[in-house]
Structure formats: C-alpha cells, structure tokens
Amino acid sequence: MKNRPDIGETVEWLRGRGYYGGQITHQLVEKGQAAETADIDVSDPVSVALRQSGISSLYSHQVEAIGAVQSGENVVVATPTASGKTLTYVVPGLERAIENTGKTLYIAPYRALINDQADTFEAFDTELGLGASIDIGVQTGETSRTVRQEIKGSQPDVLLTTIDQLHLSLLPYAHGKNHWRWLFQQLDTVVIDEVHMYRGVFGSHASLIFRRLNRLCDHYDASPQYICCSATIGNPVEHAATVTGQDETTFRLVDDDGSASGDRHWLFWNPPLKQDGDEDRSITDPAVDADGTVRAGHDEHPPEQIAAAIDTAPSSTIDSQAEPDGSSEPADEITLPSHQEVVGGERQSNHVESVRLFCDLVTRGYQTLVFTAARQGTEQYVDWSDKMLRDRGQHDLADSVHAYHAALNTDRRLQLEEELRSGDARGVWSTNALELGIDIGTLDVVLLDGYPGTSMSTFQRAGRAGRGEDACLVVLVGADDPLDQYTIREPEELFESGAEQAAVNPTNDAIRPDHVVCAASDHFLSPDDEDYFGPDLPSVVTDAEANDRLRRVESGDRIQWRATDSDVQWNTNIRAIDDREIDLIDRNRDEQLASLEFGAAVRDAHPDAIYRHQKQTYRVVELDLESDQALLETTSTAEYTRALREKSVTIEDTYRQSSVETHEMDAQATLGKLTVEDTVTGYLLYSNPSDDTPRECEFEEPLESRAIETTGVFITVPGDVEAMILDQVESQDEYLSALHAIEHALISLFPMEVLCDRGDIGGLSTVSHGQTTNGTIFIHDGHPGGAGLTRQAFNQLDVLLEKTFKLLQDCSCRDGCPSCIHSPHCGNANRSLNKQLALQLLSELK
Incomplete structure (x- = not known):
C-alpha cells in the first residue's frame, strides 16, 4: 500500500478547505474490477519470457487478440490506457521471429513511443528461453547513416519506425537489394500503435501511405496482417479499415477490457466567477501563514486574484490572425468601441486553480501529473508551483516537480520518464506528450488543466493514474470555454454518451x-x-x-x-497540407526563428503584429510575400494584436441533404463542397491583456486572400422562423448577431461528436447569400480538401444543435461570454453577438 492518505479522505479534506468552497460541482467513483484472465498456447521460449518478466497469466482481452492474430485475422485492440495492449503485438512478433515465419513492422506516430516500445521488445528478448533470440531494429529520424546501413544488412525480425520514415526512407527504396526489398518480401505483420492519432489531415496522409505500403506488399506477394491499437473511440473498426485500406470485415474488434483496476475517483472542478477588481488583488497563498506554516480547514476567502500573474502573455489563439500585404506604411488607427459587454459568466483562470490543487496534492504525498495545453504553459505553471511550494517551506518537494513536453531533448525526456517510474519525480506538468502509451509507471493523481477537448483524450489521460488495483484521483478543472463549461455542467454525458468518432479522408484532392x-x-x-x-x-x-x-x-x-521528381517524397510534407511556408526572421540577428505554413503565417505574422516566440516578444516590421519572409524585431511590450478578417463562401457542389421539421417549413442542412476565401482587412491592437477598448488598425489595402476548397455543412433557417425573428428586431444586423452566436457555440461543441480541435473547424454566418435562401450558417473543415470532419458530423447535427441550445441556456451570463459564445478564433473579435436572440432562434430550430 502506498504511503499516502486515502483518496476519499483527501476529497473530503479538499471540500473542507475554506478557499475551495463550491468549486467541486460533481463527484463520482468509477468502481474498479478484478482481473479476468484466460489461457492461450504460446511457444515455449515466449512462455519462459513471460514468466521471467513476472507475467503468470494474460488478461482475457490479450488472449482474444493474440488468438485472433494466430488465426490470421486483422485486429483492432481498443481498450483503456494501461490495460496491456503492448502484449497483443509483442507476443505474436516474438513467436513469428522465433519461428522465422516473417518480419514485423511496428509503426508509431512519434519517436518517443518508438524508443519506449523498442525497450519492451528488447526486455523480452533477453528473457526468451531455450536459447532463442530475435533481432530488433529501430529507424527514426535520429538514426545515423551507419546504423541504418547495419539495419539493412542484418535484416531484423522486428523493425520499429515512424510513419514519417515509412514515407521517406522505406517505401521509396522498396526494390533495392541493399535497401528494403527483404522487408517487403517477408513482411508478415504490421503493427499500428495509437491508430486513433491518425485522423484529420495527418490521418489522411497516413491512410495514403498505407495504401502505398499495401501496393508494394501485393507486388511482392506479401499479405501482412494488421494489428491496430487504439484508444477508446466511437468507430474503431471503421477507422482502422479506412487508415489501413483494408476491408472492415477482415478486422476483429477486441474492446472488452480484462485488466485489473482500482476505484477511480472523479472530481469536476469549476473555477469561481470573476468579481470586480479581481486582477488588482495581490497574489498570496491563503494556505500559508506568514511564517510558512501550511494551514488546513481555514476560512479564507476564495483565491480570485492570480489569473493576471499567470496569464500575462496571451495564448497563440488570441494572438493576431491576419494576412500580410507586405506594405511598410503604418496602418490607420481608429478608436474602436469596447468589446461586447459581458455580464456574469466569466470565470477565473483554470490554471490558477490547477496550480493550487497540484501543490496541495503533492504536499499530501500524491504523485501527480497535470495535463495542460501548451509547452510554454508547462514551463510557466511548474515555475509557479515551485515558488508556491518553496513559500510553504517544501524545498525538497519543489526540487521534484518538473515540466515535460516534446521540445525537451531526448535525454531529458528519458530522465523524466525514469524519475516518474521510480517515484523520484513527485509532480509533472505535461502537454499531451504523455498521453501516448509511454511507460511512466503508476501515478496517484491526474489533473486535467482544462477539458482535453474530447472524451477520448480525457479517458486516455485519466488512465495514467491508478494502474493495477490502486485507487486514484482524477480532477477535471474547467476552463472559461464553451466545451469545458458544457462538460462541467453535464458530467454524466462524458460517461454515458460514448466516444467520439475519428475521421480521415483518403480521397482528399489536396493531398x-x-x-x-x-x-x-x-x-x-x-x-x-x-x-x-x-x-x-x-x-x-x-x-x-x-x-x-x-x-x-x-x-x-x-x-x-x-x-518525374526523384525527391517527391521529401517534397511531400505529411504533417501539413499547406506547402507554402513563411520564414520568420529576427532582423537584428539575421536568424531564422521559425517557419509557419502560409495559413498560420498570415494569421500570426501580419505587419505590425505582436508575435511571441520562446518567451521573447517580437513585432513584425515587414512581411514580404514575394520572398516568403517576415522580418521581426524584439520589443518589450504588454501589447498584443488580433486580426480582423472577412470571409466569403462559394458552394461548388452538394453531396447530401437533411431536414429538421420546424413550424410550417423545414430547416435544411446540406453537406457540400465549398470554396472558402479568407481576407485580412486589419487588426485590433490591445495595450495589455486586460484591455477591453482596443484600437482598430485598418490596412490601406486588404492583404492577400487565402482560398481553399474544402467540405462543409450549411444550415438555412426556415422562412417562417426567419420572419418571426425579423419582426422582433430593428435591423438585420441583430438577426446576423444571433446566427453568429449560434455558429460560434456550434463549432465549439463539434469535438463532442468528432475527434478534432475547435481550430480545425471554421464558419461563416450570413443573412443573405447568393446561393441559399434565408439566413445561413456555414460550418466547414478548416483544411484544403477537407479532413472528413464535417462529413463525419453531418448525421449528428440535430444532437449538436440540442447541445448548443443547452450550452447557451445553462450559462449564467446574460449577453455572452467565453464560456458560451465567445471564440478565440473569431475573425471579427467576438463583436456582433446576440445570445438572447440566438436562444430564441435555437428554440425553434433544435
């Protein structure tokens, strides 16, 4: 038993602390289960290796998956984090290597996962009995030329590589005698780990790469089996089949988890509403006396003052979203009225709440992992946690809390992973880099600093705590965001609605x-x-x-x-869909800071934009689209910018239609092919993060437009409903504000039905469009060619409209706030939004 307080006692302790009063909105316990095991025949050497590794029996789902592989079926294993999915492909890989029946190709989306799984294969190799052994090779982007040659020469039984290397280094050299011909001739098993990660644009690229792999295997008369491991998603078989290019009927789904688990305690934690003057209050820790003594159960006022200290720099989603025109002339500045007034509903920073919880829980002896959204956030919040712990006199504990993200070098990542396994790291702030199946041992607590965006990611991250039969705690701290607040208010839906569906589009004509x-x-x-x-x-x-x-x-x-191009693979970027890139150059040092896809560059690096990179603030002094360069200079300012955009949509084709009966007419929803053109006309300049009266800067000429062909849905309002709404308003602008509010809220909830980020979806609202009748809301994939997102969600529009209505109805604000209809991606800076009229309109449409 771990040396820590009981989870239930700690939950009550949190409830009893004065400054925590009221934040816990919901509590539930997922009951654990005993292990369900089964028997299966495996080769003697593998049986010895399992026993030597401390594995006396296999879970029922492991046995089912291994049996399906042994019988020649393709398999999708979709069981929770830490359920032992690794053995479902390690055991068949070992057996086939020992029996010399074929090669195993293991493919993962990231290098860190490759290295972790290579260690697993090698650990079993050392324990094989009866003198058996296998050869294991690893090829990633970090593999040296010498090692690559050694791998090709040794022809390992198991080759672990990334999807990128399959695209760049294996498929292009399939026929070379001294390259990879041996692999494709003898390929027997293809393992796709974390197959749920292959979705959207990246997944569409991957699906075409696997079709290229299938094509080469067919040429060499090889028919490899696919073993796909997935998080819990709504369509695991359909998704695996679409990614791999195999028929759905060839897959066996294994999703009945037989692993042991302890009770998982869930807390849903909503930061308090903001009060007047919150940002002006001093930042102190009410749990600490002046002499450093940590107090418990005291009656302090709620901590309402820390957001400004932690969130001094705006996030990338709030930075400028503009298209540059290359002009060096200063833009005209026009005083702009303040943002639409927000009355109620706005909440304090979720990061502040998470930092306090983190410090309290590690102080009570819990090894705690926090998932937060951004790399810089991990560094920022671990620094603040360090300071808070030292203020409490917990210096040793402060030394044992760290940040983890993909930008760390390999040695540092491996060191942190080992410290998590050993327990030396008592607390870690991480991005989603630790969501994948890297072995980090058993943790006590997972804090979710903001809703991860999908139930799939939520349960993936929650599964990092409580391995085996130990009880664990998961705390979801809601952000001031529509999706977060909907989840906080409707927690049962997280557990009862089922997982979202993954979408890919192998017919995307942009790739x-x-x-x-x-x-x-x-x-x-x-x-x-x-x-x-x-x-x-x-x-x-x-x-x-x-x-x-x-x-x-x-x-x-x-x-x-x-x-005709011998380097076509190198010229095809599978991690992106926009080939054009803009280089960001530090003009004073003549040093390249970063390269952004054209779409991202015109959003973030327009002339006079404030751009933040590696904790340094820059101003864009020139954007030259002829040379595809943006010149930046360092600056010391609290200002930030936000682009103003105009968008137009052209309907190129229609695929499907559906209707919802309302009053005397039907609200038409249509899935179609759209051309979306986005043009930046200017930007807003904020003097500091608290500025609610920004200045509007208008460019003399609009910047270069970005046009994409994509897939989208458009919803037209029935004529009788529109007439009723127009009778109540003074102008069509008010009606447009209601459509605009619905558009924002609808997009924010898209990740509840389809695995995506809100930034993957775009929209436009109009009261008059040349190709539709009546008011229309367009919702579209944000990537050229479409990533299959709106297509996947099309049949769920009625559910999404119902949830959108409930989101607005349940939010405590009157006129709209970040928790319901405000969007960080709005090209109009969240102006012209009418929540009350949107509610009335939705009540007629839902």
Missing part, C-alpha cells in the same frame, strides 16, 4: 495527387492502381501528366507512369 506521384516513384504506376487510390485515378494521373509530375512509359501492351 491525394501528391501520394499518387509518390507511389509512381515507389514503384511504377498502372491503371490497376485504382484499387488503391480510387476509381477516379485516371483524372488524377491526367492532371499530374499535364503538370509534368508524371511521365508515361509504354512497354508492349502495358501502360505505366513514373514520377
């Missing part, structure tokens, strides 16, 4: 042509490749020929195509 050309470079292209890239492959090939990307080669009766 598919690139992979068709890559495939022609991997291995000549033929008309038969419609089986992999779709029946409209001929039109893709025709366009590629016309653009001199493919060269037709005729050999007898055969027609083939070859790629």
